[in-house]
Amino acid sequence: MSAEPDLEALFAAALAAQQKAYAPYSRFKVGAAILADDGKVYPGCNVENAAYPVGACAEAGAISAMIAGGAGAIRAIVVIGDGAELVTPCGACRQRIREFAATETPILIAGPDGIRARFSLAELLPASFGPANLPK
Ligand SMILES: O=c1ccn([C@H]2C[C@H](O)[C@@H](CO)O2)c(=O)[nH]1
Numbered sequence: 845m846s847a848e849p850d851l852e853a854l855f856a857a858a859l860a861a862q863q864k865a866y867a868p869y870s871r872f873k874v875g876a877a878i879l880a881d882d883g884k885v886y887p888g889c890n891v892e893n894a895a896y897p898v899g900a901c902a903e904a905g906a907i908s909a910m911i912a913g914g915a916g917a918i919r920a921i922v923v924i925g926d927g928a929e930l931v932t933p934c935g936a937c938r939q940r941i942r943e944f945a946a947t948e949t950p951i952l953i954a955g956p957d958g959i960r961a962r963f964s965l966a967e968l969l970p971a972s973f974g975p976a977n978l979p980k
């Protein structure tokens with residue numbers, strides 16, 4: 845894997861995933877794309893449900909794709925939401941990302957024309973709880 849991730853490709857994957865989102869209830873389509881430690885890109889989109897609380901976030905889908913694909917760590921993740929406001933991952937997804945990312949891992953927030961903000965995981969989830977906090 846190269847040191848400099850191809851952020852254009854990651855953005856394009858998140859945008860393509862967003863267009864496939866199943867969000868008939870909120871009408872708020874979200875796409876995500878993970879660059880994993882195997883160098884591959886794993887996309888996800890939100891998938892809602894008539895039983896509203898059962899819906900799943902885009903980030904959760906991308907993490908599932910990454911694990912099912914055999915990768916083990918997030919090197920970078922792009923998230924793209926609908927509307928003028930930038931969309932950062934919800935609290936639950938920040939914790940989901942935490943399981944597979946380092947504190948400095950970039951979480952890149954995109955609008956329809958590209959990446960517009962960059963946070964580290966530590967910025968979005970400070971003083972976080974992770975696997976190392978559990979007893980051996
Ligand atoms: O970071 C986010 C924020 C929201 N959503 C989804 C959940 C729901 O389907 C819709 C509205 O909250 O957007 C995501 O997938 N990721």
Ligand SMILES: [Zn+2]
Nearest residue numbers: 901934936937
């Ligand atoms: Zn979420």
